[in-house]
Amino acid sequence: xxxxxxxxxxxxKKPSYRVVVADSRAPRxxxxxxxxxxxxxxxxxxxxxxxxxxxxxxxxxxxxxxDTVARLLAKAGIIEESEARKEKIEAGIAAKPKASRKxxxxxxxxxxxxxxxxxxxxxxxxxxxxxxxxxxxKEKT
Numbered sequence: 001x002x003x004x005x006x007x008x009x010x011x012x013k014k015p016s017y018r019v020v021v022a023d024s025r026a027p028r029x030x031x032x033x034x035x036x037x038x039x040x041x042x043x044x045x046x047x048x049x050x051x052x053x054x055x056x057x058x059x060x061x062x063x064x065x066x067d068t069v070a071r072l073l074a075k076a077g078i079i080e081e082s083e084a085r086k087e088k089i090e091a092g093i094a095a096k097p098k099a100s101r102k103x104x105x106x107x108x109x110x111x112x113x114x115x116x117x118x119x120x121x122x123x124x125x126x127x128x129x130x131x132x133x134x135x136x137x138k139e140k141t
Contacts (some may be wrong), residue, residue: 003074004065006039007032016040019050019069021058023066034058039072050076064091 001024008029010016019037026032037050037060053080059065065073073079 002033002058002061002063004036004055004063004069006029006068015040019055019072021063048076050078052076058070083085123136 002021003024004019004021006017006027007020008015008017017039018035019039021034021036022030022032027077034054036106037048039049040047050073055073059079065079070079073118
């Protein structure tokens with residue numbers, strides 16, 4: 001399957017991406033078929049340059065954009081946002097639910113709130129000191 005996806009370029013901690021057409025089995029920064037644009041998320045606003053003619057050609061040939069590239073294509077006005085989601089659904093690729101990575105990695109599951117109930121602490125009043133005790137305290141000071 002052919003995908004339209006991002007290929008990372010740029011220095012450490014300063015990412016910049018090329019929008020490429022590549023075989024889905026190729027690694028992220030590996031072999032690709034064609035470069036159709038670039039994307040820089042660090043500029044304000046983010047820079048998106050995509051060759052519309054090439055993008056439409058590959059989409060017509062059946063290339064599937066990744067979620068991020070579909071968003072970028074929609075921002076560039078090449079496809080509509082709803083079209084991108086429809087294409088994913090038609091391809092049978094369900095959107096991944098966004099779960100916390102930390103929980104997913106550690107396999108920690110949250111317990112229901114009912115099982116976390118703690119008994120309520122009862123507030124007890126301190127007994128008042130007797131007159132004899134207060135007198136001895138005053139004498140000591």
